Amino acid sequence: MKLQHYLGGLEGLGPVSTETRVFVETWETRIFGIHTAMMALSSQLPLPRTSSTFTTVWTWADLRKGAESLNPFDYFKFRYYEKWLGGISGYFIYNGYITAKELDALTEEYYNDPSKSVPAAGDAAIDDRVVQYLVEGDSPKRDTNVSFDFAVGDFVSIKNVPSIEHTRLPGFLRNKNGTVETVYDGAYVYLCDTGTDGIGAAMPVYCIRFEPEDLWPGNAEKNFSLYADLYAHYLEAPAAASAKQAA
Structure with a gap:
């Protein structure tokens, strides 16, 4: 997902396919x-x-x-x-x-x-x-008791987790900030353990709202927001992110 697997926000990659058929052949x-x-x-x-x-x-x-x-x-x-x-x-x-x-x-x-x-x-x-x-x-949803570190309206930072084999965190969201739009009920597992990437076990999932101008300064359309459902492991409080950068 850091390389060819997720190309959101990158430029000059050639024409984009607009094929709408699910199966072509x-x-x-x-x-x-x-x-x-x-x-x-x-x-x-x-x-x-x-x-x-x-x-x-x-x-x-x-x-x-x-x-x-x-x-x-x-x-x-x-x-x-x-x-x-x-x-x-x-x-x-x-x-x-x-x-x-x-x-x-x-x-x-x-x-x-x-x-x-x-x-x-x-x-x-x-x-x-x-x-x-x-x-x-x-369903990946599990009826287990989990603690929610964030609430709707909280400002959060997105980690830049060390991914080796597979990740569910888009590259263009790493080290960016957003706002919690929705806190999903329950906890959600992933299909496998992603190792140092940090997901697999049941944990909260949040819908985060991002402003395009913050993701791509000076090169984004206005009057819309981008939303991403992210596992809790990918989020941290802005203060924690600032402390890491200072260190």
Whole structure:
């Protein structure tokens, strides 16, 4: 998110795609379906048992980490669902479901014969589990007692946390100040532990309002505000931020 993964506020990056279709090509729907099935089969929700051999955990965070680990030049070269495909493929190789050699051989087969049929589905239990997962969802909200350090109207500073693998903090908000617009009820977990980035366990989430002129001085439109939902770990009181800078 500090590099190619979040580009908000940067200039001179070339034309911006305005494509509005969710899926541009048919194969993209299959990638989305594979991703959804992987989440459903690894979910800890009380869902129907299946005969699937998929035994590891796959979440949105794993998908994002797979895309974000790409070489920056590849990241810009590939389309949206191509990044998904790369992340999913890498995950299956890393977890031993298939070897890179086997995947390359299968890829070559389909390149040589595009009309070659793909494996057919047919396990009703897996289908039922995926459908139930889609219907019920998997909420990150937890009904646990947490303390709220900030209230609506509080002025807060955004930390510049040390991120290594994955973060949910946009780069252009780091070291900036904003105002608490909403304090969400309850506590919210993240899909994985982000290490030094600091999120994973259940914690409060706040909606913070930022003024564009403060984010991009002298280079922002007027008469609107920018809002971001941020985990509590990313926030601190302005006094604490000033003390760190002084030190």
